[in-house]
Amino acid sequence: MAGTLYIVATPLGNLEDMTFRAVRILKEADLIAAEDTRHSKKLLAHYGITTPTIACHEYNEIAKTHDLIQRLENGTSIALISDAGTPLISDPGYRLVSQAGEKGILIVPVPGCNAAITGLSASGLPTDAFVFLGFAPKKQGRLDSFLNDAAHHKATLIFYESPRRVIRLISSSITAFGDRQACLARELTKQYEEFVRGPLSSILSTLKARETIKGECVLLIKGADEQPVGLSTEQMEAMIMDGLNQNMRTGELAKKIAGLANCPKSRVYDMILALKNRS
Numbered sequence: 001m002a003g004t005l006y007i008v009a010t011p012l013g014n015l016e017d018m019t020f021r022a023v024r025i026l027k028e029a030d031l032i033a034a035e036d037t038r039h040s041k042k043l044l045a046h047y048g049i050t051t052p053t054i055a056c057h058e059y060n061e062i063a064k065t066h067d068l069i070q071r072l073e074n075g076t077s078i079a080l081i082s083d084a085g086t087p088l089i090s091d092p093g094y095r096l097v098s099q100a101g102e103k104g105i106l107i108v109p110v111p112g113c114n115a116a117i118t119g120l121s122a123s124g125l126p127t128d129a130f131v132f133l134g135f136a137p138k139k140q141g142r143l144d145s146f147l148n149d150a151a152h153h154k155a156t157l158i159f160y161e162s163p164r165r166v167i168r169l170i171s172s173s174i175t176a177f178g179d180r181q182a183c184l185a186r187e188l189t190k191q192y193e194e195f196v197r198g199p200l201s202s203i204l205s206t207l208k209a210r211e212t213i214k215g216e217c218v219l220l221i222k223g224a225d226e227q228p229v230g231l232s233t234e235q236m237e238a239m240i241m242d243g244l245n246q247n248m249r250t251g252e253l254a255k256k257i258a259g260l261a262n263c264p265k266s267r268v269y270d271m272i273l274a275l276k277n278r279s
């Protein structure tokens, strides 16, 4: 009989956030596939888990998946863990789980911590609908178009970001979305846990006033306003054509129409460029 693949969530930082079931499964499994075996040593030792470990990380995932699938098919039960939180959520394991599914191997999730949901629950932002966007692109051009694509979502937006890039993500978000309500959740479940809530511009000033920004960050941003935009796309296009015929400058035109339409300037800017290219 084939073994079972367990997807086991582990704490984000506070070791007490481990579930009883997660401890039992990690003790009972034949093998633990860990993102970083050295990192997980501390958690496993804390709970007296002596199950053998094997490394499965983003750099060996393709080769390791083949090996782990073979072991599962031969009857080994494997528990997959990552460095923190839920495996596969901005963490390795997608290939393993999708191939295990294709082979008909039993996959059992053992739920627990996740930084996106933990941050959302205390953010004070709407929780009825949310969009998890993971890590935003590093290159500025790709980041800008990624954010412009996300501007229409009415659901709360959730990003993971490194402390080194969080200021840039916030200022690029102001350009793409306007000055929306947001929350920066930092160091969740750890000693210096912090929530900075308010409009994006005030979070930006708070962070800029600091010498350094440390720790792990989740940025949550309120979705686009529910209220309908003040102008239809056709009306906006007609106004753009008018403005262009009057030789208005692109920036000036985008600002004017964005104000009337109650939408981000970047969206109007893109429409102007598209219309210019068309004509």
Ligand code: SAM
Binding pocket: 012, 013, 082, 084, 085, 086, 087, 088, 089, 090, 091, 113, 114, 115, 116, 159, 160, 161, 162, 185, 186, 187, 188, 189, 190, 216, 217, 218
């Ligand atoms: N699998 C994890 C989960 O379920 O949340 C996410 C892993 S991803 C590689 C790491 C990112 O998650 C960090 O860069 C940060 O954005 C977020 N993160 C993880 N732990 C966190 C914490 N304690 N506080 C805030 N954000 C955290």
